[in-house]
Amino acid sequence: MHKFDFKNRTAVITGGAQGFGLDIAKRFLESGARVFIWDVDDKLLKSVINEIKNPNLEFNVVDVANYKEVEKYVSKIIDKTNIDILINNAGLTGPTGPLWKYDVDTWNNIVQVNLMGTFNCCRAIVPNMIKFNYGRIVNIASVAGKDGNANASAYSSAKAGAIGLTKALGKELADKDIAVNAVTPAGAKTRILDQMSKEHVQRMLSKVPRGRFLEIHELTSLVCWLSSEENSFSTAAIFDISGGRSTY
Template structure:
């Protein structure tokens, strides 16, 4: 593992108690950063912070609740200092179903977590980054946001929205030393697969030319560079992690 220098950085990682978010937190701590995990799952949050050690704290927060996110940002900075880095990893997939039969409440929940949650976190933390003229933001989108997956219209649409948000915010902040980028991973073997049928999971695997799912450590490696000071020029960009699936 290459050690990327993240000394002195304070990262907020949403959905950080498990899956991609936890792997990214582990990689950042190994690179010298301190991290604050934001997650709704209290027991998992406690376990994750204990595993990461003294460089990690946890804050229980629902990213769909703007007031809760605003309060979490204030609590995080009071306990750990200015937030220099954000990874928006909190997300849900929802069930696989055709659009004309998709449950309306479930559609709204998926968009609320994946897209509105990302907006809430950026909205709460960007003002401080602008005031200090420094920040690194990585939003976790998906290959589904670029290509669309059948029977996953809500997830695909929400992740396409994350890509659009990233490009817009990156351009807004381009005159600052703030980089805003996103990654578009193919399916990774995380708990998000529990929401999908075996048939849909196999369909997803069959679309990846490498013939396997993404490993969470591979995503963490890419994000570690994206949140480093070395990433001083690239912003409003989309980084592919699809194992060859993406056609653009």
């Protein structure tokens, strides 16, 4: 597998206790980075740290929807080192169902985690990147944010918001060596799929011309390049990884 040079780089990966985030964390560690995983699942985080046992890996229980908490953990890290890479990956789809029957608090929470969580982490970390004139931010959006998936209005809206945020922030930082990009994956077999009905997942899969789920490592490869120094020009861009589903 192609190796990236992340030596002397520090990365924060949100929602990294499993799925995409954990795989990205493992590739970053193999490539020499120091990695901070933030997640709300304390039990999973502990099992991950026992499994990986790498001195360059630290984890914290951080709810990305809570700005004060995010700010607190950012200050703890920047007391020790600057933050070079931020992967805004924490997310949830919530249950599937029509908008007019959707529970209001659940709708709000999906937006809080997927969109506000991305804003909170960028808000707290970007000043540190500006100070050192270096940063790579990758926001894990979704093809749902481009197409709008029926029965997933909160998730589609939040991911569309993350796409808009990426385009705006990327332009704000374009005169610095800071890149802000997003990826829009199609369905991959992670635990997030358990939140949606089987019919919904099958419908998503039926729209993918490749005719299969995205493999987790395929997403990781793209995120690694976007997070590396080699990506010195692309910013404010949305990278499709939908197996041919998206037409723009």
